[in-house]
Amino acid sequence: MTGQKRPYRLRERAKSQEETRQKIVEATMHLHEEIGPRATTISAIAERSGVQRLTVYRHFPDETAVFQACTSHWLSLNPPPESAEWSGLEDPRARFEAAVAAFYAYFSRTRRMWTVSYEDVAHVPALQGPMAEFAAYLDGVSKGLLAAFDGAADMHHIAPTVRHALRFQTWANLEDQGLDDRGKVALVSHWLCCPERG
C-alpha cells in the first residue's frame, strides 16, 4: 500500500521466460516450413508450441514481431554460404563453380523454407525485408564472381548467367528436372563456357 515499491529483478525466472519465447519461435519456424508463413496464425502457433494464445501475445505484440524473431532465428541456424568459401580461387570459372556449389548445397538443405518464403513474400510484409536483404546479398556475391571475369569479351551474357545461376528458383527448376547438385553445377557452368559466336 505504501508508495514503497519493492525492487524485483527476476533472475531465475528470466530463464524459463526465455525458454517459453524459444518454444514459440521454434513452433513458428516449423509451421512456416509446413504450411507457409501466410497460413501461420497466432492460434496455430500457440497450439503448436503448447502455450496459451495469450502467452504468445505477451511475448510478441503481433504476428509481424513473431515472424521477425522467427526469421532471424532461422537464419542463425541456417546461415547462407560465405564468400570465404570461394574467394581464394583465382580462376573465374573455378570460383564461380565453387560459389554455385556452395549455394546449391545450401538450397538443398533449406529448400522447403525458401519455397514457401518466395511463395508468400508478396503477402507477408514481415518477410519482405529479409528477402530483399538476401537478394542484395546474392547480388553482391554475383559482383564478386563477375569481378574475376573482368574484361571478358562476352560479359553481356556472362553477367546475367551468373546472376541467374545463383537464384533459388534456378536451383529449384533444375532440381525438379531430376538433376543432382553436381549435375546442376556442371550445367550452369556450361552455360558460361560458350565462346563468341553468331
Add this chain to the structure above:
Amino acid sequence: MTGQKRPYRLRERAKSQEETRQKIVEATMHLHEEIGPRATTISAIAERSGVQRLTVYRHFPDETAVFQACTSHWLSLNPPPESAEWSGLEDPRARFEAAVAAFYAYFSRTRRMWTVSYEDVAHVPALQGPMAEFAAYLDGVSKGLLAAFDGAADMHHIAPTVRHALRFQTWANLEDQGLDDRGKVALVSHWLCCPERG
C-alpha cells in the same frame, strides 16, 4: 394450382443470365490477377462484379467451380503459343529460338496471372489441374524441340537447358534482371551453343 406445368424456355432471359455469369467470371479473373486466387473470396467476387453474394452461389456451387470457369475463360482469352509457330523450322537452333521467343512474348503479356498462379497453386486445389496440364504441355513442346537435336553429342546438357529455358520462372528471373525479350532469347540460346569442353 393444377399439376399442369407451363413450359418455360427462357430465351431473352438466358442472355442476361449468361451476362451475369460472365460478369462473375470476369470479376474473378481480375481479382486473381490483382490479389491472387488464394485471397479471392466469394464475398469479394460478389462485390467486384456488382451482384449479391447469393447470386454467385446461384451460378456456382462453390469457390472451386468459379475458379474452374475462370481458368478456362482466361485460357480461351490467352491461349499459349502453338507449335505451328515454329515446327516448320528445320534448324534445331532456329526452331528452339522461335519457340522460346513465342513463349517469352506470351509470358510478357500474361506475367501477372502466371506469377500469382505459381505462388498460390500449392494452396488452391482448383489450380492444380490446369497448372499440371500446362507443365505437361511445356514438356511436350520441349520434346518436339529436342527431337530436332536428335543425335547431338551433348544432349545431356541440351535437354535440361531447353526445358529450363521454357519455364515461366526462367523468363521472370531474366525479366527481373532487366533484359528485354530479345536479350533473353539470345541469352538462353547462348546456353545451348557451347561445344564439348572439360
Add this chain to the structure above:
DNA sequence: CTTCAGGTGAACATTGATGTTCACTGAAAG
C-alpha cells in the same frame, strides 16, 4: 513467511467469411 509480478487459463466481444433460408420484385414468357 509475506509480498510482488510474470505467466497461465478461461472468458469475452469483434471481425469477416461461409453457406443457407425467405419473401419480394420485375421482366420475359405463355
Add this chain to the structure above:
DNA sequence: CTTTCAGTGAACATCAATGTTCACCTGAAG
C-alpha cells in the same frame, strides 16, 4: 393478363481468427 424465375436484400447460424480482460497460481525477492 397471368405465370414463372433470375436476381435482390435481409436475415441467420456457423466457424475461425483477432485482440483484450480478469482472476488465479506460483516462484523469486524481501
